[in-house]
Amino acid sequence: MSGVKAASCHGGSTAVASPPGTPVVALAGNPNVGKSTVFNALTGARQHVGNWPGKTVDVARGPWRLPGDRRAEVVDLPGTYSLVPCSPDEELTRELIVTGQVDAVVVAVDAGNLARNLYLLAQLLETGRPVVVALTMVDTAAARGLTVDAAALAERAGVPVVPIDARSGRGMDELGAAVAGLLDHPHAPVPPSLGPAEPILAELEAAVADVPQLDGLPGRWLATALLSGDLPEDTPEAVQAAAARLGERLAAETGDADDDLWDADAALADQRYVWAHEVLEASVRRDAAADADTRTDKVDRVLTSRLFGLPILLAVMWTVFSATTTLAKPLQDGLASLFDGPITSGANSALSWAPGWLDGLIVQGLIGGVGQVLSFIPLMVIMFVLMTLLEDSGYLARAAFLADRLMRTMGLPSRAFLPLLVGFGCNVPALSATRILPNARQRLLLGLVIPYLSCSARLVVYVLMASIFFGSMAGTVVFGMYVLSIVMVVAVGLLLRKTMFRDVVHEPLVLELPPYRVPTVRVTAAQTWVRLRGFLRTASGIIVGTVTAVWLLSSISLSGQAFGKGPIDDSAMAGISRAVAPVFEPLGFGDWHPAAAMVTGFVAKEAVVATMAQTYTVTEPGDNHRPGALGDRIKATFEKTSGGHPTPAALAFLVFLLAYTPCMTTVATQWQTIGRRLTLYGIGMQLVIAWVLALGVFQIGRLM
Amino acid sequence: MTVADCAPGSVVRLRRIAARNGRLRELGFVPGAVLRVLARGGTGGLIVAIGDARMAVDREIAHVIQVEPVAGATRPGGRAARPAAAS
Numbered sequence: 001m002s003g004v005k006a007a008s009c010h011g012g013s014t015a016v017a018s019p020p021g022t023p024v025v026a027l028a029g030n031p032n033v034g035k036s037t038v039f040n041a042l043t044g045a046r047q048h049v050g051n052w053p054g055k056t057v058d059v060a061r062g063p064w065r066l067p068g069d070r071r072a073e074v075v076d077l078p079g080t081y082s083l084v085p086c087s088p089d090e091e092l093t094r095e096l097i098v099t100g101q102v103d104a105v106v107v108a109v110d111a112g113n114l115a116r117n118l119y120l121l122a123q124l125l126e127t128g129r130p131v132v133v134a135l136t137m138v139d140t141a142a143a144r145g146l147t148v149d150a151a152a153l154a155e156r157a158g159v160p161v162v163p164i165d166a167r168s169g170r171g172m173d174e175l176g177a178a179v180a181g182l183l184d185h186p187h188a189p190v191p192p193s194l195g196p197a198e199p200i201l202a203e204l205e206a207a208v209a210d211v212p213q214l215d216g217l218p219g220r221w222l223a224t225a226l227l228s229g230d231l232p233e234d235t236p237e238a239v240q241a242a243a244a245r246l247g248e249r250l251a252a253e254t255g256d257a258d259d260d261l262w263d264a265d266a267a268l269a270d271q272r273y274v275w276a277h278e279v280l281e282a283s284v285r286r287d288a289a290a291d292a293d294t295r296t297d298k299v300d301r302v303l304t305s306r307l308f309g310l311p312i313l314l315a316v317m318w319t320v321f322s323a324t325t326t327l328a329k330p331l332q333d334g335l336a337s338l339f340d341g342p343i344t345s346g347a348n349s350a351l352s353w354a355p356g357w358l359d360g361l362i363v364q365g366l367i368g369g370v371g372q373v374l375s376f377i378p379l380m381v382i383m384f385v386l387m388t389l390l391e392d393s394g395y396l397a398r399a400a401f402l403a404d405r406l407m408r409t410m411g412l413p414s415r416a417f418l419p420l421l422v423g424f425g426c427n428v429p430a431l432s433a434t435r436i437l438p439n440a441r442q443r444l445l446l447g448l449v450i451p452y453l454s455c456s457a458r459l460v461v462y463v464l465m466a467s468i469f470f471g472s473m474a475g476t477v478v479f480g481m482y483v484l485s486i487v488m489v490v491a492v493g494l495l496l497r498k499t500m501f502r503d504v505v506h507e508p509l510v511l512e513l514p515p516y517r518v519p520t521v522r523v524t525a526a527q528t529w530v531r532l533r534g535f536l537r538t539a540s541g542i543i544v545g546t547v548t549a550v551w552l553l554s555s556i557s558l559s560g561q562a563f564g565k566g567p568i569d570d571s572a573m574a575g576i577s578r579a580v581a582p583v584f585e586p587l588g589f590g591d592w593h594p595a596a597a598m599v600t601g602f603v604a605k606e607a608v609v610a611t612m613a614q615t616y617t618v619t620e621p622g623d624n625h626r627p628g629a630l631g632d633r634i635k636a637t638f639e640k641t642s643g644g645h646p647t648p649a650a651l652a653f654l655v656f657l658l659a660y661t662p663c664m665t666t667v668a669t670q671w672q673t674i675g676r677r678l679t680l681y682g683i684g685m686q687l688v689i690a691w692v693l694a695l696g697v698f699q700i701g702r703l704m
Numbered sequence: 705m706t707v708a709d710c711a712p713g714s715v716v717r718l719r720r721i722a723a724r725n726g727r728l729r730e731l732g733f734v735p736g737a738v739l740r741v742l743a744r745g746g747t748g749g750l751i752v753a754i755g756d757a758r759m760a761v762d763r764e765i766a767h768v769i770q771v772e773p774v775a776g777a778t779r780p781g782g783r784a785a786r787p788a789a790a791s
Contacts, residue, residue, distance in 0.1 A: 082730040115755040116732050146756065228726075261724060269729035273737075296758065297742060304743055304751060304760075401760040405747040509762035510727060513751065 023072045023183050025064065026096060028124065029108030030117055031079030031438070032394075032514035034136040034166060038108055039076040040526045041166040047076075049534055052092055058435070059092070060530070066180040067173060075102065079438075081116070083123040083221075084230050084265070088440040097127055098221055104130045104182050106175065111148045111163075112141035112515070114284060118276035119269075121157060128188040128218040132178045133161040134171075140515065144294055145287030153283035158190045167520060191220050194271035200227070200250045207242050214239070228265040296394075296515040304398050313402045316395070317421055323382050325425040325456060331378035339371030357555075357563050364551040369544030372604065373536065376428060376665060380535055383422060383429035384528040390418070391436060392519035397511055404509050410490050411497065413442050414509060420446075420489070423453035424482075427662045431669040432535060445501045447674035448682045449493045451662050454485035457605035461657055464609055468631040469638075469650040477651070481658055488659060492689070539668035546603050546664045568614055573599070587656065587691070588642035588649030588698040593634075598656070604663045648701025652694040659690035707750060708766035710741045716771035723768040731759060738774060 027042075029035045039047070043062025052059050060076040077096065078089035085091040096102050107124055109117040124131050135150055154161035160178040164171030194201065204223040208214055213234040214222060225232070226243035227250060247264035254270070255262035302308050344363055351359040390396040396415065404414040412420075415437050423430030430450045434443045462481050466474035497504055554573040557566030568574060569592075577596035584590045584598070593615045600607040616633045635646060642649035661667060661683055670679040710716055718737045721728055732754050740753040748763035761769070 081727070084726060084730070086727055113756045116730075116757055119730060119732070144756075259720065261720070261722065265726055266729060266734075269726070270734045273732065273734050290756075293742075297753075300751065300758070301743060304745055306745070309745065397760070401745060401749060401751075402747075404749065404762055508725075508764045509749070509760065510725075510731060510765055511760045512731070513758040513760050515758075 022063075023103040024075060024101065025072045025179055025183075026075050026077050026093075026102040026105045027108065028077045028093060028097070028105055028120070029079060030081055030110065030113075030120055032512060033079075033108045033110040033113075033117065035076065035079060035108045036527070037166040037520075037523055038106075038134060038136065038164065039074065040523055041169060041172055042074050047530060049530055064176070066176045066183075068180060070180055070183070072103075072179065072183070074106075080120065082120060083127070084225070084228050087438065089438065097124070097129055098217055100129070100216070102129070103186070104132065104179055106132050106134050106179060108134050108136050109161075110141075111135050111138045112144060112146055114146075114148065114280050115273070115276050118157070118279055119272050121159075122192045122272040122275055123221075123224075125157070125159070125189045126191045126218075126224055127221045128191070130182040130186045131159045131189055132175065132182060133157065133159055134175055135161055135163040136166070138163045139165065140517075145290035147285045147287075149283045149285070153279065156279045156282045167522075192272065192275040194268060195274060196254055197227075197250055197268055197271050200246045200253075204243060204246050208239055211236060211239055224268055227268060229263075294515065296513075299516055300398065300513065303395070304401065309398075309402050313399055316390075316399065317417075320386055320390075320418070321421055321425060323386060324379060324422050324429060328379040328382050328425075329456075332375045335375040335378065336371060339367060339375070343367060343371070360551065360555055360563075361548070364555075365548030366544060368551065369547035370540070372547055372665070373540045373543050376535075376539075377532070379426060380429055380432065380532055381528060383433060384531045385524060387418070387433055387436060388524045388527045389519050392517065392523065394514045394516045396436065397513050401509070401511055401513070408506070411493055411506070412446065413437060413439070413507070414511075416442070416446050419450060420453065423450050424455065426455050426457070427451055427453060427666045428669050431666065431673050432531060434673060435531075439504075441501060441504045444674050444678060445493065445496055445504050447670055448496060448678060448685075449489050451666055451670070451682065451686060452485060452488040452492055452659065454482055454658055455605070455662060457663065458658060461601075461605060461608045462654060464612075464631075465634075465650055465654055468634055469647055477654070481654060484655065485658060488689070492685075534672060535669065537672075539665055539672065542668035542671065543664050550600060550603055574615070583691070584656075585641070586698070587652045587694040588645065588702070589638060589653050591637050591641045593637055594641075594653060598660070601657060602661050602664065604665070605657070608657070642698070642702070645698075645702045648698045648704075651701060652698035655697050656690045656694040659693055660686050705771055706767050707739060707741065707752065707761075707769040707771050708748075708763065710750075710771065712741050712743050715740045715774050717774045718769060719772050720770045721768055722770055725765075725768070728765070728769075732757065733769060739769075739771065 027035060027039055039060060039062070042064045047060045047062035049058055049060045059078070062074055064072045064074045066072055075096070077093045080090045080093045082090065083094045083097070085094050097105060105124055107121055109121060121131070121133065133153070135148060135153070138148065141148060148163075150161045150163050160182070162171050162175045162178050164175055166172070201220065201223045204226060205219045208222055208226070209219060213236055214232060217232060222232070226235070226239065227247045229247075231240065231243075250264045250267050251262055254267040303312055344367060347363045347367055348359065351362060354362075390399070396418070399417070400414040403417040407414045407417055418436060419430045419433040422433055427450050430453065431447055434446045434450070437443045437446060458481075459478070462478045463474070466477040470477045550573070552572075553576060554568065554571045555563055556572040557563070557570050558572060558575050559566060559570050561570065573596060574592055577592040577599055580599060581590045581592050581595040584595055593612065596615050597608045597611045600611040612634065613630055616630055638646035638649045638653075667679060667683065670682060674682075707716065716739050718733060718735055718739060720735060721733060737754055741750060742753055742758065743751040745751070745760070748766070749760060750766045751758060751760050
């Protein structure tokens, strides 16, 4: 029946919907341990990135062919330092593992930084889920004088340990065999012994064993989580009280009684590190060179120094900005004119047999819409490649460290500087770049403020309007728009953090600086492709649909003339604009011409000037500095609508244009990155803010 | 003394974290850990080596990491010299 059909249509090209019963293997690990390289090596290009059902956290999934023709689905969990969650990403990792939604866990462990990686392993062992260690960065560690004995590590940790090199594929078969072995004969690992905490853990574990609300959660993990204050939902009060009592006892037995900052969580963390160091002592041989400065330390002495750090950061930022603007622009324009020119005329002549409406639908609607989607591809590719390079080389962490102070004064997390910077070129890649923030709530918050960044498409309109209305002050007005844009980003960010995002609190910066690495072409290409595909899949439908709708509206004649033949001021578009125009009356530009510009500006700001020109039926001015006839007509309109105050009305027009929805592609990308509900919320908020601000500008300006 | 008072190049032992911060503990900032100050950023932050990792902390964090001088030879990589706590 229809259900079967639907299933087959979802299968198709993505081919990741694994048949029911396929074992699920989670790939876990600290950030910066080469986890994404491992994931790419396991699944190739067949991966698929998307929100975990019911969560705002993106995870990549893909099929993994194990030895013996077995199949498994790998879930690439967000990088995490701990199973006691600090962010929604870490919450997802913990939830999937402790509730047994995965059949086995592969944990990527960095051979060059074993102590901290073993801390996470200790917590994974406490969950009792089957675990295999994939030992990464073995060569890098060896080059630094650290030799890890995998057999000794496996013996001390009590789990299989497979040294791998995902780039060359070495060890991947052995990893598959180890996982297949665990899936065939699952057995719970032995949790690390936590010294003085043991009797207390045993007592608490016994106390929660028969509590129905906590049924199905691994006992040992539950005991540690309760002591750490990480209480599962529905924890009965009696259990909470027991955990609190035992926690106090543990703190008193292990630390200074007068130190009120020493608690059970601290004691457990401390004991896990004791275990980690014991395992480390038994399995790692250190040369004398291991404790000397690494090459990374030497590079960092320059890249993070007081003298050179900020100039180098500014140079990198300038490069990113130019690449996403000046480098991308000609490519974008080239693709756009290819669609407007040869492809459109080619399609027109190929469709000469077709009735006018069909020709229009295909050429102006579909081809126009597809052209707009495709014209974004160079920009997005450049953006995604740069993002991957900055991330994988290790520089992004340094940049975040250097930009921390500035971003903090804006009330945003330090890594947000990259999306914000890119947003001044174009909001679309900026939204995609929010992925580099480690915290999902921060990503949502940033996704809501990015549209207030004044992108280059809006600049064209500022220049036109400013040169018409402000003469020699034009430059100042355009600059003022950018200042206002930054003020709005900060103010809206602040507003959101005081209301919907009260949980996004200022976090002091503790940031790992991973060793510098040369990014590989393969990983960069794979990451870029996955991200680009995600963008195209979500954005294309919305964009093609909207462009088609605009074409349809401008082709329908209200006075009954033939389809597409009537004058523009007689079209359904003009009708809608006339209906919308009264909304702009208090703002000083309640006329259908500017209203139509705002309506098409919802689709793309590039269309605003063209719409103005079209509705006044003059050709688009090639030189914005001499607006000529178009300028005179716009001026006349604003003179009339503003009751003799065209200047504040023009300012109000610009402020509205800056603050409301940037374009359909931004909406489509928001939809993909922050979800439907918040996207709609964001659109509403922008319209309200734009209207109120423009109202203020006009009404106050009128009095001056 | 906090790590904020330490000049680049100094090697110190962590005594106590004067704040509720579970994240610091998970990253290895536990009592007894040996830290080596590598660099100071222009805005008051620090880069420290802890074990084989390099961590950047801002001024606020640097001021809650209480440390003491390490007596005798040290190994930045481990906590072998740590008293008592190990089983």
